[in-house]
Structure formats: structure tokens, C-alpha cells
Amino acid sequence: MTDETVVVLDVGNVLIEWQPERYYDARIGPVRRRALFAAVDLPEMNLRLDRGEGFRDVIYETADAHPEWRDEIRLWHDDWLALASPAIDRSVRLMRALRAKGIPVHALTNFSDESFELAKRHYEFLDEFDAAHVSGRLGVIKPAPEIYAAVEAATGRPGPAHLFADDRPDNITVAEGRGWRTHLFEGADGWADRLVREGLLTEAEAA
Known part of the structure; x- marks a missing residue:
């Protein structure tokens, strides 16, 4: 997987x-x-x-x-x-653990292009995605279906190939409608458990 x-x-x-x-x-x-x-x-x-x-x-x-x-x-x-602070340290570690295994990690975020660039200068991990899909650049915000379609076009993969973590149920619902696997983010611990269940990280890698 x-x-x-x-x-x-x-x-x-x-x-x-x-x-x-x-x-x-x-x-x-x-x-x-x-x-x-x-x-x-x-x-x-x-x-x-x-x-x-x-x-x-x-x-x-x-x-x-x-x-x-x-x-x-x-x-x-x-x-x-x-x-826009502080960073959620365990989430950052999980992102880096995924990328260390060669698993593609994309951002999909409602964010001003200008403030995203500002944030990247402060949070270096924001410059570590395989690709960042930023609403302010795309001119469309979640949960509009077009923004999910833009991610699919960029990855070249069908909906079920995407595992999406977001804290808003409305964003999750639209992603599920496109066949995406989803995780309603309520804390880094739950997200770590989901990554282990998906077989993407071991318990040690997700610690």
C-alpha cells in the first residue's frame, strides 16, 4: 500500500x-x-x-x-x-517519517498565498511537501470539489489513493464523496494510530 x-x-x-x-x-x-x-x-x-x-x-x-x-x-x-502558532510537533514528526519512507505527502490548505510564504520562512517543514495545494494560489477553497480535483490532477492518482487528514467535517465529507480515504483530525495521537493501521508507519516510526 x-x-x-x-x-x-x-x-x-x-x-x-x-x-x-x-x-x-x-x-x-x-x-x-x-x-x-x-x-x-x-x-x-x-x-x-x-x-x-x-x-x-x-x-x-x-x-x-x-x-x-x-x-x-x-x-x-x-x-x-x-x-498561526505553535506547530503541532508530533504531526510534523509524522509527516517527516512518511516522507523518509518515500511516501508522497501533499498539503491541501485554505491559506493566503502571501501568508503561506510568510509561514514557510518561519516553519521550515512547510517547504518539505512533495507539493502544496494552497487555496490562495488556486483561487478556490475547501470544500469546493474543484480543489480536490486539482490535487487528483497533480498526483495523477484516483480518489481512493489519497489519505486525507483535516480538522473540518465539511472538508472530509466532500473528500469522501470523491472516494478519498479520510481522517477527521482531532489530535496527533489519533492520526498516528491511523497511519499505523493503514500500514504506512510502524508503531516505532509513529512514536
């Missing part, structure tokens, strides 16, 4: 923690954070980035539209690496 499988990994909350609420709780306190998220649709702002709009432009435009929250919104750009 190892010479047939392509492992496909989400990045946010699979390889790097992505918890903006936690970041803002630490920066401005939970009360102000809740008020900020109620007043400004920050998830929609982030989706615009994921679809390929300019990283700084979208965030600063949003900040200017909400002057009472301007400084806090700009942190999404100015302190972005602190939002």
Missing part, C-alpha cells in the same frame, strides 16, 4: 495550531475579544484571503471600515505568525 498512497494534509489545526480567538483572548482579553468578533466578521475576512485576495489589503481595508477596532484587526496581518 505504501507505494500507492498519497497522504494529503491540511495545515491549520493539523500541522500548525490556528486559534485566533485564543490569540485575541491573550492580547485584549476575552470580553473585548467577544465584542470584536461580534462586531466584525473576521472569519469572512479570512476567507477572502484564502480565496486569493491581497493579505495586507483585505485586512487593512477591514480595519479602516471599523475604526473602533482598527488596531486589533490590523494584528491579523501585523502579528500573523503569533496567530
Whole structure:
């Protein structure tokens, strides 16, 4: 099986923690954070980035539209690496163990192209994939079927050849509809167990 499988990994909350609420709780306190998220649709702002709009432009435009929250919104750009942290160390080790065995590992992530390049300079493992399929480059975001089709076209393999780990059930559902084998990521330990069950890593390699 190892010479047939392509492992496909989400990045946010699979390889790097992505918890903006936690970041803002630490920066401005939970009360102000809740008020900020109620007043400004920050998830929609982030989706615009994921679809390929300019990283700084979208965030600063949003900040200017909400002057009472301007400084806090700009942190999404100015302190972005602190939002996208820390790395999930065991997941990184598992990715490297797979690649050490010659198993192809691709990224499939909703990510701004600009912020992905920024992240690569900070997290060197993001430059170690066989290929990275980044929504901001492709102009389409998960769970649109087109983004999964782009991965299949790049790997040249049918749906069942792909083993996909993602933390969002909606992304998993669409992948399953294309025949992909899937793993709903809820922690690196469970992902390690799945890789062992798939025969891709031994227990020692997954430790």
C-alpha cells in the first residue's frame, strides 16, 4: 500500500495550531475579544484571503471600515505568525517519517498565498511537501470539489489513493464523496494510530 498512497494534509489545526480567538483572548482579553468578533466578521475576512485576495489589503481595508477596532484587526496581518502558532510537533514528526519512507505527502490548505510564504520562512517543514495545494494560489477553497480535483490532477492518482487528514467535517465529507480515504483530525495521537493501521508507519516510526 505504501507505494500507492498519497497522504494529503491540511495545515491549520493539523500541522500548525490556528486559534485566533485564543490569540485575541491573550492580547485584549476575552470580553473585548467577544465584542470584536461580534462586531466584525473576521472569519469572512479570512476567507477572502484564502480565496486569493491581497493579505495586507483585505485586512487593512477591514480595519479602516471599523475604526473602533482598527488596531486589533490590523494584528491579523501585523502579528500573523503569533496567530498561526505553535506547530503541532508530533504531526510534523509524522509527516517527516512518511516522507523518509518515500511516501508522497501533499498539503491541501485554505491559506493566503502571501501568508503561506510568510509561514514557510518561519516553519521550515512547510517547504518539505512533495507539493502544496494552497487555496490562495488556486483561487478556490475547501470544500469546493474543484480543489480536490486539482490535487487528483497533480498526483495523477484516483480518489481512493489519497489519505486525507483535516480538522473540518465539511472538508472530509466532500473528500469522501470523491472516494478519498479520510481522517477527521482531532489530535496527533489519533492520526498516528491511523497511519499505523493503514500500514504506512510502524508503531516505532509513529512514536
